[in-house]
């Protein structure tokens with residue numbers, strides 16, 4: 001007999017763990033299936049938190065290098081710039097301590113809210129069924145909801161094969177134990193420019209290769225202009241309108257073929273090529289289509305036997321006092337959110353703000369599918 005829960009969450013990233021905690025607080029028996037050894041997903045393990053820790057270290061290095069300007073006295077420092085270097089072992093030890101503290105914090109919240117953490121990889125089997133086929137293998141059944149919060153993973157472009165040695169992603173870059181002499185970064189979105197700052201401040205020569213005409217192309221023009229100025233000042237080389245047509249890793253280096261904005265072709269050599277060209281949804285292991293979901297672009301549900309179309313996800317209809325038709329529903333969380341037409345005509349920054357608001361509000365939303373059940377009140381209220 002499969003173990004039964006009211007709510008099953010697949011994935012313990014920011015989307016999944018917040019939803020699970022909220023479900024448990026509302027009195028629902030909840031379990032989370034997570035394939036990593038720790039809770040927290042991309043943000044805690046390889047994303048927001050570790051990158052901010054590295055930025056903090058890079059900033060600390062800058063302060064010590066420019067101690068006098070910052071008003072910091074170093075006894076043996078002499079008069080000019082202090083002779084300092086960065087100890088990457090210590091950097092990673094501190095970063096890992098921060099990450100561990102936060103993942104343990106999520107673990108504590110799971111225990112406190114009586115959420116079962118099932119360690120393994122899950123796939124959908126249809127009709128509320130979930131099969132954990134790796135790790136703690138078992139069958140699970142959702143009486144009410146399955147929340148799919150499997151997140152995203154870095155993706156490359158044709159001609160650039162990620163080998164995780166010389167041609168790397170942000171997941172690899174976060175664990176690099178050396179400060180590379182030279183790094184090329186393909187893509188200047190949030191991830192690309194964040195690593196450009198980190199590497200440059202640690203002392204690497206950094207070259208950004210961006211296909212579109214400006215840095216951070218999804219931000220407002222003014223942001224791109226300011227960032228380009230700041231990067232120039234820091235000594236980061238940026239090529240915009242530059243198309244990477246191929247990359248070949250050799251022992252200890254990578255050769256990158258680029259067509260620059262003026263049409264000329266160049267080969268750039270670097271110790272590493274960091275591919276930061278966007279992310280793809282993690283849905284291949286899910287058996288979503290096998291479970292009856294008609295998927296679009298790997299994450300959007302077009303229509304299905306077991307779920308309602310996204311249109312039904314308006315904030316009002318999601319409230320517990322609006323009972324829905326009887327079925328086990330599947331909610332996709334954390335994946336890119338469709339932007340409503342009214343927001344699509346707004347400026348890029350307003351559009352992003354709307355999208356962010358929608359994601360945040362979705363995190364706190366639960367859908368109730370059985371009209372015969374009374375709405376669930378938060379425990380203790």
Ligand SMILES: Cc1cc2nc3c(=O)[nH]c(=O)nc-3n(C[C@H](O)[C@H](O)[C@H](O)COP(=O)(O)OP(=O)(O)OC[C@H]3O[C@@H](n4cnc5c(N)ncnc54)[C@H](O)[C@@H]3O)c2cc1C
Nearest residue numbers: 011013014015034035041042043047048121122150151334
């Ligand atoms: C380098 C970097 C820096 C970032 N910095 C910021 C920042 O400063 N601020 C910010 O707001 N955002 C930042 N982000 C984005 C942020 O990390 C993501 O938006 C967030 O992690 C998405 O959460 P999620 O729960 O949707 O997915 P994820 O965090 O990716 O979680 C998905 C989880 O599902 C698990 N999983 C997948 N498939 C299965 C399966 N079949 N069975 C069981 N488990 C499964 C995965 O192991 C993973 O733990 C950054 C991202 C990166 C890469």
